[in-house]
Amino acid sequence: MEGVPILEVRNISKRFGGVRALDRVNFAVMPNEIHALLGENGAGKSTLMKIISGAYQKDAGEILVNGRPVEITKPLDAIKLGIAIIYQDLNLIPDLTVAENIFFGRLPHRGLLHTIDVSRIREAARELLSEINADIDPAAVVGDLTVADRQLVAIARALSFKPRLLIMDEPTASLSDHEVRVLFDVMRKLKSENAGVVFISHHLDEIFEVADRVTVLRDGQYVGTKPITEVDRETVVHMMVGRRVDTLYPKVHEPDPEGDVVLEVEGLSLGRRLRDISFNLRRGEILGISGLVGAGRSELLQCIFGEISFTSGSIRLEGKEVRFSSPNEAVASGIALVPEDRGEEGLHLEMTVRENITLPHLKRFFDKLRINRDAEKEVSNSLIERLAIKTPDSEQLVAFLSGGNQQKVAIAKWLVSEPKVLMLDEPTKGVDVGAKSEIHRLMSQLASKGVGIIMVSSDLPEVLGMSDRVLVMSDGVITAEFTRAEATADRIMMAATSGGVA
Amino acid sequence: MKTERQVGIDGSGVGMGTANASGKSSKLLEFSKQLGPTFALIVLCIVAGILSPVFFTMSNLMNIVLQVSIIAVIAAGMTFVILTGGIDLSVGSILGLTGVLLAGIFKATDSVFLAAVASIVIGGLLGLVNGVLVSYGNVPPFCATLGVMAMARGLAFVYTKGSPISSFPRQLRFFGSAYIGAVPVPVIEAILIFIAAWYILTKTPLGRSIYAIGSNEQAARLSGIKTDFYKVLVYVISGILTGFAALMFVGRINSAHPLAGQGYELDAIAAVVIGGTSLSGGQGSIAGTFLGALIMGVIRNALNLLNVDAYWQQVVIGAVIVAAVLMDWRSKKQRTA
Numbered sequence: 008m009e010g011v012p013i014l015e016v017r018n019i020s021k022r023f024g025g026v027r028a029l030d031r032v033n034f035a036v037m038p039n040e041i042h043a044l045l046g047e048n049g050a051g052k053s054t055l056m057k058i059i060s061g062a063y064q065k066d067a068g069e070i071l072v073n074g075r076p077v078e079i080t081k082p083l084d085a086i087k088l089g090i091a092i093i094y095q096d097l098n099l100i101p102d103l104t105v106a107e108n109i110f111f112g113r114l115p116h117r118g119l120l121h122t123i124d125v126s127r128i129r130e131a132a133r134e135l136l137s138e139i140n141a142d143i144d145p146a147a148v149v150g151d152l153t154v155a156d157r158q159l160v161a162i163a164r165a166l167s168f169k170p171r172l173l174i175m176d177e178p179t180a181s182l183s184d185h186e187v188r189v190l191f192d193v194m195r196k197l198k199s200e201n202a203g204v205v206f207i208s209h210h211l212d213e214i215f216e217v218a219d220r221v222t223v224l225r226d227g228q229y230v231g232t233k234p235i236t237e238v239d240r241e242t243v244v245h246m247m248v249g250r251r252v253d254t255l256y257p258k259v260h261e262p263d264p265e266g267d268v269v270l271e272v273e274g275l276s277l278g279r280r281l282r283d284i285s286f287n288l289r290r291g292e293i294l295g296i297s298g299l300v301g302a303g304r305s306e307l308l309q310c311i312f313g314e315i316s317f318t319s320g321s322i323r324l325e326g327k328e329v330r331f332s333s334p335n336e337a338v339a340s341g342i343a344l345v346p347e348d349r350g351e352e353g354l355h356l357e358m359t360v361r362e363n364i365t366l367p368h369l370k371r372f373f374d375k376l377r378i379n380r381d382a383e384k385e386v387s388n389s390l391i392e393r394l395a396i397k398t399p400d401s402e403q404l405v406a407f408l409s410g411g412n413q414q415k416v417a418i419a420k421w422l423v424s425e426p427k428v429l430m431l432d433e434p435t436k437g438v439d440v441g442a443k444s445e446i447h448r449l450m451s452q453l454a455s456k457g458v459g460i461i462m463v464s465s466d467l468p469e470v471l472g473m474s475d476r477v478l479v480m481s482d483g484v485i486t487a488e489f490t491r492a493e494a495t496a497d498r499i500m501m502a503a504t505s506g507g508v509a
Numbered sequence: 510m511k512t513e514r515q516v517g518i519d520g521s522g523v524g525m526g527t528a529n530a531s532g533k534s535s536k537l538l539e540f541s542k543q544l545g546p547t548f549a550l551i552v553l554c555i556v557a558g559i560l561s562p563v564f565f566t567m568s569n570l571m572n573i574v575l576q577v578s579i580i581a582v583i584a585a586g587m588t589f590v591i592l593t594g595g596i597d598l599s600v601g602s603i604l605g606l607t608g609v610l611l612a613g614i615f616k617a618t619d620s621v622f623l624a625a626v627a628s629i630v631i632g633g634l635l636g637l638v639n640g641v642l643v644s645y646g647n648v649p650p651f652c653a654t655l656g657v658m659a660m661a662r663g664l665a666f667v668y669t670k671g672s673p674i675s676s677f678p679r680q681l682r683f684f685g686s687a688y689i690g691a692v693p694v695p696v697i698e699a700i701l702i703f704i705a706a707w708y709i710l711t712k713t714p715l716g717r718s719i720y721a722i723g724s725n726e727q728a729a730r731l732s733g734i735k736t737d738f739y740k741v742l743v744y745v746i747s748g749i750l751t752g753f754a755a756l757m758f759v760g761r762i763n764s765a766h767p768l769a770g771q772g773y774e775l776d777a778i779a780a781v782v783i784g785g786t787s788l789s790g791g792q793g794s795i796a797g798t799f800l801g802a803l804i805m806g807v808i809r810n811a812l813n814l815l816n817v818d819a820y821w822q823q824v825v826i827g828a829v830i831v832a833a834v835l836m837d838w839r840s841k842k843q844r845t846a
Contacts, residue, residue: 314731338733352731355724357791366721367732369714377712420732 632752685760
């Protein structure tokens, strides 16, 4: 890797109040390179990328582009220097069309009234989209697209700037396998055009497949940069966590195959989105539900939880037929749901750890005409300890915790009293390796206490490692069921892509 | 309840919150959050005292709290609504309609008891209409309460054919113009209502749920909070308190006019916002609203003492509201940066 880096940062530091987010970090991207940036949640990857793209200001350090020192004080500066970034949350405007989103901020006008030249941007958008093999109508409204398609629109938008350096912050989190391939092709094409790509991902497989070098950050500090050929998974994980992760999937408990059935779902349908779903869940069993994004897995959980009203079918909890018209009834019956999107749905980021944990159980703490705050603290503190949640105390705002610790709080709020059924939607999405194994250990522990667990996950190793039984969904139907012994990655992927034909 | 929230709203709290937010330091932050409005109030009083020797007389101070008490009671209810992320534009009209109806009921029955109960029931029912529209009808709060605002005002005119109902006996006027010792009854009523509101918002599941809904409604729903029910309830509370304010109002001026309470919604919202409660919900406190109402009262009073033209007073109050919202917006921006 010779020559002048497209981008180099030296000794970058950044504080947020009392938290040191970055401490003298170095990082360089060469032309003709795909550079993976790794680190646990909270390691400082996103902060570093936001400084490079002008969204945040650095406190100290230098940024060099093509060997020249530059100041990047706003996003426009970065764009002018040929740096494009795709954020985790995509930053698209849902009410505008695909074409308008791609060219937003640079929409060409014509005529006296300065009307937007619609046909021109649609044509240009079509070209950009075809370059990345995306079959998306430029006239479609972004809000109507699937998450995966939105991701592709964001990529097209970034490419429209003809960047010399493209930064992608966890672009594959919501993509199916096929779309990940397309994305990798885009990255390789950029690379072949002598550009640089920075790729942030939690999926080590992807990184080993596509990256040329990796840089690892830990707790805001630079750990090191290595060519991918000189490292293996173990070394990388070790660099990230600074400790050996011995058992990634600690499965300690085998459920009784003759155990009591706690939840029975029979013939559940929701229009075209879910069709004739039937399964049982036993006490102490972890039931994994696998499938591609959009297969209807989250909708199934929401139907059981009373968040969505299903069209036909029945649900029995401990033998009694139930139909919840809203989540509060499900909660009262001992069903818990940890939703996929913890920031939007699972947590109150601007409330404290204690307030989040006790929210589903306020009645229990209402004693002598007031909420007993000491009792709340006691319960919160014991859960903080039990789940090893890293927080100064129970009065910390959840917004200040790292992703993994936030997820632990989102789970902890359902453990004040043990639920009968715990449903987890992507329980370790965007969670760092350490917290991930702790969450898995907790799931095993709960199962051994008799809690029935339904785990929706797109993470195949997680499904294989944690589930006693695996259901595979595709296109709104269950296409396969495997016991733990039968389940393999190949079989699950086959069933997941079988397109609704059982 | 307030404690923790303040950590986030105050940009400087970020560091403290993460590094060593023990119970003590968050108490301190709670205090510092209330410090803004408190400081503003003290400065205003000192300035007013310097400009007018009359300001610090007992009778003038009592006059301020008396004048503030009706708006303060409405603002207490408004705080519940705004904390859920809603808004209630109908309070002024509810005051007007409830006022003429309770006056009519009193004239027909001669019963102070019935009139007092009616004021609360009518206010509560109008609030129920707001709440059901917002919660179950999914009408945006701004539109729902704007509609009820127009309807209630219209009904007040329909009922009275435009002319006020006047002259009531001392017993009915008790709520608005009696004194216990040297203290006006409306002031006592307002203080009791604020204590009750403070208790509900900080000590009960109802209060916690209201903050949770304002902070993230979907997460509150998925936590098993009956969000629809609580959203109705806050408008009912706002209506009941406004109904009671109507009773105070009629007692105070000894007349029920269909135009009564016009523009009160803006004063009440202003008191809430000046007190530091966020219009987007989830953040704020009833103590802040109390201070906000006093700040408005002191400004009005001082301008009166200085013989400032009533039209100019409007301009000043408007500027204060804008300044308060601006500060709220700035602290938000700091937080997200």
